[in-house]
Amino acid sequence: MGGACSRKRDLLDEDALHRSGRYSKSSSAKWLLLTLPRCNSNVSVREQGKCPSLMDLCLAKVREDIKKYGSFSVLPRDISQLIFNELVTSHCLNDVSLEAFRDCALQVDILFSLVQIDILIGEYPGVKDGWIGIVSSQGESLLSLDISCSDVTDTGLSLLKKCPNVQSLKCNYCDQISDYGLGHLSGLSNLTSLSFKRSNAITADGMRAFTNLVNLVNLDLERCLKIHGGLVHLKDLKKLESLNIKYCNCITDADIGSISGLTSLKELQMSCCKITDAGTTQLKGLSKLAHLNLEGCPLTAACLKVISGFPSMMFLNLSRCSISDDGSENFSALQKLKVLQKLKVLNLGFNNISDACLVHLKDLINLESLNFDSCSIGNEGLLNLKGLLKLKSLELSDTGVGSNGLSHLSGLSNLESINLSFTSVTDGGLRKLSGLTSIKSLNLDSRLITDAGLAAITSLTGLTHLDLFGARITDFGTNYLKHFKNLQSLELCGGFITDAGVKNIKDLKSLTQLNLSQNSHLTDKTLELISGLTGLTSLNVSNSRITNTGLRHLKPLKNLRLLTLESCKVTANEMKKLQLSALPNLLSVRPE
Incomplete structure (x- = not known):
């Protein structure tokens, strides 16, 4: 929804849509970002004229008089939890009011949404190690914590040793957490989900701390640019199902062998890594892969031979690779083997492919989303899509498709989204x-x-x-x-x-x-x-x-x-x- 005239897209950065000016270091000075503390949980507004419940009225009153309370530790856990959530969602929590929750033993996940990526940290000045001291007082009750974009340091992270039952931890955009801080996580063996997006201080050596996190199911290291050689410390994480190393341009073919034994992997995100066809051959043993993102990697159609070994594949992103008509017969081979019959999403955008490639896709009858953005396809190529009756989304932006080609789509009755921008329609x-x-x-x-x-x-x-x-x-x-x-x-x-x-x-x-x-x-x-x-x-x-x-x-x-x-x-x-x-x-x- 931007105001710029140019609509041509560069390589997409999904989370850029959610980041504020604080995290976009190069944001234009012309775009003055105004952020103000606000308390938007006014009961009458929130309920749109409906009569609020007695509990809502009480919570609103506590929030209004929060300065009067020194501790909520004598309250039942569920009540103190509701008060905490009210302060978070109304943006009224600060280091003073947070102190009232010390030793409350909040029983359910602490939804620390005040410091998530889509909320400006400027609304919560002073979120640092002192906050973690109070949060960690929840002890064994603490199950989930998100301190993304905060000023928490290695010292603050060390306080989580008091919370051995933590299952989910997000430290995205935490610039002051280093390899030393990661070492404090090695004892949190109950962690199943861990995220350190864009944490530039983390290196391959620091990833040694992940070795003992044997219950990890989800690991997110997106944009960690110093982890080349560190994937070797993941080789014993046999329960790992999802690994995100998108935009880690330090990752090369030499790193892939370290994860080849993670046979539980179902999702692998490697956009813009330096992975070639040779690197993909090391993925052969990952038979459970259902979601594979190789966008922007220097690949050719030869990688499709390896992908034919993933019968569970449902999502495949090969956008901005070097895929061309030369070798596209591999798609045909996949059809003969019927190994991609579960494929629902296929992205081939920004590749040098033409109508000659589309003929090999016509048997992927379970496809729901197909992307040919900026490919050299034309009207005749669309003839091969007539049988894809489950297709819901079709991206044809900046292709050679014109008005005549649209007649081939007339039978796609389930089509819900179509992009015809920059075409001759x-x-x-x-x-x-x-x-x-x-x-x-x-x-x-x-x-x-x-x-x-x-x-x-x-x-x-x-x-x-x-x-x-x-x-x-x-x-x-x-x-x-x-x-x-x-x-x-x-x-x-x-x-x-x-x-x-x-x-x-x-x-x-x-x-x-x-x-x-x-x-x-x-x-x-x-x-x-x-x-x-x-x-x-x-x-x-x-x-x-x-x-x-x-x-x-x-x-x-x-x-x-x-x-x-x-x-x-x-x-x-x-x-x-x-x-x-x-x-x-x-x-x-x-x-x-």
Whole structure:
């Protein structure tokens, strides 16, 4: 939902969508990220007019008077747990109020969501070792802890020795935890899930601490860039089912032999590692693999011979590899062996493959998702997809597919999502989609699409997502939007919409995301018109004539979390006032 004109994608970073400016070191100075402490658990707002329960009222009162309480240790465990959760979800927990929970023996998992990636740590200054001292006082009752993005150090991690029953621990983006700190985890033998995403201080030597964690089922080391040679310390973790080493560009073929004996592995994430065809041959013994992600690895079609040994495979991502038509007959071999009959998701995007490859996919009848983004396929290649009747998602962005090719898709009645951006599909071609009434998501980012194209798809009344970012839709064309009452996400950024066109959007009450950026003629009137769309969580009206005066119309949008007004006549100070006075849920604001 960004305001940028260019929509071509670089290598996707899934968790980038959830990170705040604090974790994006290179975030633009132009995008001023305003973050304010907030207490958004007002009972009347949260319950949407419903009468709150007596317990809710009590919890709200305790939260309001939290400074009056020194300890909750005399309360029953379930009550103290409810109070703790109330403070966390309402963003009112701090180092003072946390002290009241010392020795409470909270029995269920501590949902430490205040420091998870999708919540700004700036709202909780001072989350460091002292907090862990109080948390660790829960002793054997502590089962789950997430200290991601905190300032906890090796010393704080050492305090978890008091909590031998911890099963899940997340330390993502913890910059101050080093190899020495990892050593304190070696005694937590009950750990089944451990995550250290983007922990640059962790090295191969520090991974020795994982040797004793024999009950680990899930291990996440995404973006740990110094662990080359460290996978050898995982060889005895026979219960490991999921291993994530995405974006660890230090990992090479030499590391793969260390995990070849982990026969319980079902999921292996290795995007952007330096794994070649030779490296994949060492995976042959992992017969239970169901989810394999090799996106961005320097592979060729030769790796498909190894993949044919994984009969349980359900998800296969070979995007941005060096797969080409040369060797694509390996797909045909897989069909003859019928070993990929469980495959549901196949991503071949950004590879040098053409229609010649698609003929080898026609027997994968259980496929539900197929991605050919930026491949050299055309209309005739789609003929091979006619038998994939379970297909729900089809990515054809930036391919040679045109209007004629869409006729081959007419029988895919289960299709729910199709991306036709940057293709040569025209208004007339869209009529061939009219019978695919199961479609919920449609991406038509193309200058070839006009008002007539929007008229051609009015039968797709189940649409919940419609992307017309670069389409030439005018105010007249917006009249056709009334057919899509279920729309939750709408991008209309071609530059031809004025306030008059927004009048046809104001009644789409199901909208949660609205992007009207690049329409330079929109004024403050637009904000007045959409003020009734109270379900909006994301709004982008960048590159328009919006001013500080129009901001008052946004006050009814209490659910708004992301507001983007780049290149508008608004100031950071006025945005801050709006956030403080009327929009308690607003997390990210991007003004001029």
